Amino acid sequence: MQKLNTKLNYIDYSEQVDALNQGIFEDIFSFLGCHQVASNTYQLRVYLPGAKAVYLIDKGRKTAFQQFELSSLFTLDLHNVSISAPTKLSIDYQGVTHTRFDPYTFDSTLEQQAMYLFNQGTLAHCHTHFGAQPQTYHSGENKIVGTRFCVWAPNAKNVSVIGDFNSWDCRQHVMRKHPASGVWELFIPELMNNTSYKYSILSHTNQRIEKADPFAFQMQVPPHTASQTQRLPNTSLQSHVKNDVASPISIYEVHLGSWRRVVEQGNRFLTYRELATTLIPYVLELNFTHIQLMPISEFPFDGSWGYQPIGLFAPTSRFGDINDFAYFVSEVKKAGLGLLIDWVPGHFPSDPHGLATFDGTHLYEHADKRQGYHPDWHTHIYNYDRAEVRSFLLSNATYWLETYDLDGLRVDAVASMLYLDYSRKEGEWLPNCHGGRENLGAISLLQQINSYAYQEKPNLMMTAEESTAWPGVTQTVEHHGLGFGYKWNMGWMNDSLSYMQRDPIYRSHHHNEMTFSLVYAFSENYILPLSHDEVVHGKGSLINKMPGDDWQKFANLRAFYGFMWAHPGKKLLFMGCEFAQYKEWDHDNSLDWHLLKDEKHLAMKNLIADLNHLYTLTPALYSQDNHPSGFSWIDGHNANQSIFSFVRYGRDINKPNHVLIAISNMTPQVYSHYRIGVPPAKSYKLLLNTDEQKYGGSNVLVPENISVDSIPCHHFEHSIELAIGPLTTLYLVKEQ
Numbered sequence: 001m002q003k004l005n006t007k008l009n010y011i012d013y014s015e016q017v018d019a020l021n022q023g024i025f026e027d028i029f030s031f032l033g034c035h036q037v038a039s040n041t042y043q044l045r046v047y048l049p050g051a052k053a054v055y056l057i058d059k060g061r062k063t064a065f066q067q068f069e070l071s072s073l074f075t076l077d078l079h080n081v082s083i084s085a086p087t088k089l090s091i092d093y094q095g096v097t098h099t100r101f102d103p104y105t106f107d108s109t110l111e112q113q114a115m116y117l118f119n120q121g122t123l124a125h126c127h128t129h130f131g132a133q134p135q136t137y138h139s140g141e142n143k144i145v146g147t148r149f150c151v152w153a154p155n156a157k158n159v160s161v162i163g164d165f166n167s168w169d170c171r172q173h174v175m176r177k178h179p180a181s182g183v184w185e186l187f188i189p190e191l192m193n194n195t196s197y198k199y200s201i202l203s204h205t206n207q208r209i210e211k212a213d214p215f216a217f218q219m220q221v222p223p224h225t226a227s228q229t230q231r232l233p234n235t236s237l238q239s240h241v242k243n244d245v246a247s248p249i250s251i252y253e254v255h256l257g258s259w260r261r262v263v264e265q266g267n268r269f270l271t272y273r274e275l276a277t278t279l280i281p282y283v284l285e286l287n288f289t290h291i292q293l294m295p296i297s298e299f300p301f302d303g304s305w306g307y308q309p310i311g312l313f314a315p316t317s318r319f320g321d322i323n324d325f326a327y328f329v330s331e332v333k334k335a336g337l338g339l340l341i342d343w344v345p346g347h348f349p350s351d352p353h354g355l356a357t358f359d360g361t362h363l364y365e366h367a368d369k370r371q372g373y374h375p376d377w378h379t380h381i382y383n384y385d386r387a388e389v390r391s392f393l394l395s396n397a398t399y400w401l402e403t404y405d406l407d408g409l410r411v412d413a414v415a416s417m418l419y420l421d422y423s424r425k426e427g428e429w430l431p432n433c434h435g436g437r438e439n440l441g442a443i444s445l446l447q448q449i450n451s452y453a454y455q456e457k458p459n460l461m462m463t464a465e466e467s468t469a470w471p472g473v474t475q476t477v478e479h480h481g482l483g484f485g486y487k488w489n490m491g492w493m494n495d496s497l498s499y500m501q502r503d504p505i506y507r508s509h510h511h512n513e514m515t516f517s518l519v520y521a522f523s524e525n526y527i528l529p530l531s532h533d534e535v536v537h538g539k540g541s542l543i544n545k546m547p548g549d550d551w552q553k554f555a556n557l558r559a560f561y562g563f564m565w566a567h568p569g570k571k572l573l574f575m576g577c578e579f580a581q582y583k584e585w586d587h588d589n590s591l592d593w594h595l596l597k598d599e600k601h602l603a604m605k606n607l608i609a610d611l612n613h614l615y616t617l618t619p620a621l622y623s624q625d626n627h628p629s630g631f632s633w634i635d636g637h638n639a640n641q642s643i644f645s646f647v648r649y650g651r652d653i654n655k656p657n658h659v660l661i662a663i664s665n666m667t668p669q670v671y672s673h674y675r676i677g678v679p680p681a682k683s684y685k686l687l688l689n690t691d692e693q694k695y696g697g698s699n700v701l702v703p704e705n706i707s708v709d710s711i712p713c714h715h716f717e718h719s720i721e722l723a724i725g726p727l728t729t730l731y732l733v734k735e736q
Contacts, residue, residue, distance in 0.1 A: 011037070017071045020047050020171060024202055026157050028174040033104035034085065037077070044076040044087060046102055049171055053092040057099070062090060072171075086139060086189070101144060101189040106137060108176060108185060109148060115181035118152075121387030124452055126395035127313055127403075131215030132197065132229040135187060146189035147229050149175065149197075151213065152388055153359035154182025156201045161186060162210070163197030163226070170200035170208070182388075194218075196226040198353070203360020212310060212353045214364075214392065218322045219298040219311045225353040227311070232403060233326035239405050241289065241338035243461040243485070245525050246651075248622040249570035250612050251340065252288040252578075253531055254279065255305060256296065256319055259575050261590035272315075272324035276331040283337060286578060286605070287612035290338035290461075292410060294532065296325070297344070300351050305532070305587055306342065307412060308349040308379060312396045329404045338407035340461060341400060345393045345445075346413040347379040356380050364389055370430045374416065376423045384417075384441030390448065397449045401457060408461030408485070409453075415467045417442040443482070450483030461485050463527060474525040489526040489569055492517040497534065500560050503547045504642060504667040504727075511639035514666075517567070518631065525626045526569040530577055535585045543580040552668060554580065554600050555697065555727035558607055558690040559664055562729025565611045566648060566662035568625045579605040603696040614688055614731065619650035620660035634661065634676050634714050642666040643724070645676050645714075653679070659734040660687070668726040670700055677716030683707050684720060684732040691725030700725030706732065 019025040037043045046054060046065065054065040054074040065074035086105035091098045110129070117123035130150045137144040149161045159175045165188070166172040175184035201209045212219060216227030243249065259279060262268045270278065283291055295306030298314040306316070315325035332339045348364070350356045355364040365380035366372025372381050383389050400406055416422045421429040421437045432440050450462050463486040464473050475481020499513035535541050546556035557580060565571060576591045579601045583592060595601040615621050624630025634645035643665050650658030659679055665671065678684065684706045691697030706720045713719035724730065 013068050013071075013073055013075075017068065017073050020073065021071075023160065023170040023174070023200070023208070024158055024206070025174060027177065028158075029104060029176045033102065034078075034087070040080050042078045044078065044102075044105075046074050046089065046104070047072055047171070048074065048091055049169060050093055051091050052094055055090040055092075057088040057090055086137070086144070101146075103173065103186060103188050106187045106189070108178075109135065109137075109187065110150065110178060110183065110185050112181075115178065115183055118183075118391045119181055119387055121390035122394075123391040124394050124398045126391055127215055127217075127399045130183075131213050131217065131313070132227070134192075134229075134231050137187065137189065144189050145192070146187055147191040147195075148185065148187040149199075149213075150183060150185045151175070151199050151215075152181075152183050153199070153201055153363070155204050155361045155363070156184070156359040157204060157206070158202035159184040159359075160200045161188065161197055162200045163195055165191055165195055165197075168198075191229065193230055195229045196220060197229065198226050201359055205360060207360055209357075209360060210353065211358055214312070214355060214358070216311055216314050219314045219317055221317045222298075222300050222302075225300070225310075225351075227314075230322050233323050235326050235330060235404050239333050239338065239407055239459075241336065241407055241459075243338060243407050243459050245485075245626045246623050248289060248616040249338075249461070249527075250288045250615060251290040251292045251527070251570070251572040252283050252286065253292045253294065253529075253572055253574045255294045255532065255575065255585075255587060257302065258585070258587050258590060260593065263590065267589070269318055272320040272328040275319065276328045280331055280335050280337065284335055286609045287616065288337070288573075289612075289616065290340055290407065291332060292340040292572065293342065295342040295344055295412070300349070300354075302587065304349070307344055308347070308377070309344050310349065310351055310354045313399055326404065329406075333405070338461070339404075340408045340410055340463070341406060342412055343397065343400065343409040344412045345382065345396070346417045347374045347377060347381050349379050364392070368430065370424075370428055371420070374423075375428070376416075384439065384445045390441075390445050393445060394449055394452065397453060398456070401453055401460070407459075408463060410461075410463040410465060410488075411446070411484070412465055414446070414464040414473075414482075415470070417446070418466070418468075418470055447477045447481075447483050450485075451477045454483070454485070463488065465529075466490075485525060486527050486570065487524045488529045488531075488572075489517065489521075489524075490529070491520070492526070492567070492569070493529055493531075493534065496560070496564070497545060499666075500556060501545045501547065507642045507666055508639045511637075511642065514563070514644060515633075515636045518633070518636070521568045521631070522626055522628050527572050528564055528567060528569040529572040530564070530574060531572060532574045532585055535574060535577065539584065541581050541584050542577050543582060544584075548668075550600075551696075552727065554604065555668075555691070556666075558604065558695055558697065559666060559727045559729045561607060561611060562688065562690045562731070563644065563662070563664045565615055566621060566646075566660070566664075566729070566731065568631050568648075570622075570625065571612075571615070573608070578608040600696045603694065607690060607695045610688065618657040618660055618687070618733065619655070620648040620658050620733070623650045623658075624648075634663075634678070634716070641669070641671070643671075643674070647679060653734075654736075656736050657733055661732040662729065663724060663732075664729040665724045665727065670698075670726050671724045673721055674724050675711070675713055675719050675721045677712070677714030677719045678708060678732075679716065679734065680718050681708050681734040683735045685735050686730065687733050688731035689725070689728065690730075691728040697728065698725055700728070702730060705735070 213227035218230040297309040298311030472481030546553040693699040
């Protein structure tokens, strides 16, 4: 018969109890749990603040622990006893009994190979190892479910998991440290979904810090700041949207918090599930091919629009939980739309529960302000040279792309990552090891992420918001590029908006603002963006950038949209611009949907829908976006009349819709007999006229079919004559 030995010599644990009481015990597994204290003798030790009595439950027996000097430490001596591990405890809290497993009798399940890769900067799936991972521990025939917590804090003296389950007491669930990797880990049995928690960290200076989990899949609704345990959803539906440069791509950019609000219910947000039933049909009605969400990684301050994220792995809980977000994603895919999200690896905010001085040291950020502080946004900059930070960011990109099968990431503020002197004066930055201004760590990280992403999922859209002339943004890494699939054409956006804001009287003097983009249009794979940045901070809405009276404003914008959709490059339009919202964007309020009761706003929306529809049906407009053979000026020098005319070619000019002529008249002048040269054909068919009455135009008559004359013009042997209305863009396609 097995015997319990309670006659061991007295051991003074006063020093250990003192450290436990203060929450400063540095190597908790060396003391708590089951330890050999003599030959064939073991001692179980548990630390349970508030407990009055503790019992071991083993093989149907209940054996009492001894309380050490009225402290919260309880011990049980075992002699020649074989007990099942892990151990199960019955705990008496002043008459209330709780039964639970002792977390300090579970073996570590941390994968050392994964930790090695993490420390090397190459672990692309950190999110399957770190954070709060649901796990099942097998003990004989028993299965014990719970959550394993794992966090990187190499310079901490002590880390514990605190939360609802332990009254936020940092003494109760102190974690096991793995010195080789700097990682802390603890399995807490029977802890399941939707439990709020944080990490309580004791720094090397004995400062107690509370941090949200960098790898949390869900966080509390702001302004609350805790992480929440949550299983990853099952998102097995695959995307079949084409994202390559030879496909039509037209993107509707959305800020989920202000696309639409429920005004009658306190101006509340729509939920992810409500957005699935409202936003998706609306985007389909407009014939866009993709939705792009402004950052949805959890962020504390609404006014940052998501560009200062705290929980990089957590879809913001403002609109629902992680399963609600997964439902929204699946509905987007079912609708045949592509889905992109903004991703922000360039900086992070200084909120105390975030990454800043995470373990009491500059762990994720550079310690030197000349490298680690962003003067524009008053945020911290990641230390891209640190291997573990690279693993963190690589894993985050992988997480969004693979877990939700997204079509791509639009990487924010890439220029701020590439240049060490970005937005800094002389003396405020440190050169790289070669004495240059390039951030070599950031460059290699972007190359690493893009290479990995395209290797795993070739049908992707990795897009850079890069505002400089950095060479090779969309060149492959093998050819010394950054490896992105697309780049926002900020030059086109700035020049074209500058031109369109001018009174037509003066446009002839600035003709090159609309033509210069064609000098470099094929140097990268471009997206033409009219994004949120152009309709905020006093810049005004797109419609109010246009000159003239109300009719001319709308005519200008219609002509500009027509020009944009014909220009080489994929398209992106921010929400509200499709129906010419008068007010500039306000993140705290819904779009002005009442404007669609006005015919001219509804007509603008219908024009966007028609442009997208024609665009997807016309290979001339998209199939050679990245190649010079897809574009040819007819007359790019007609500054006197402010008329632009050019040809877009598809890959086979003998097929329908592979030759398209675009003509944009950017003055209020009507031209009744305007002749332009054209590629040979019997006739051309009118495909689009932004001056049509149904779009709110003056309806200057343009024949549906236009005969081709054998009259040389504009370096072509053939030409056509037609009327062009005021502030108008026309599309003509070659009749087959």
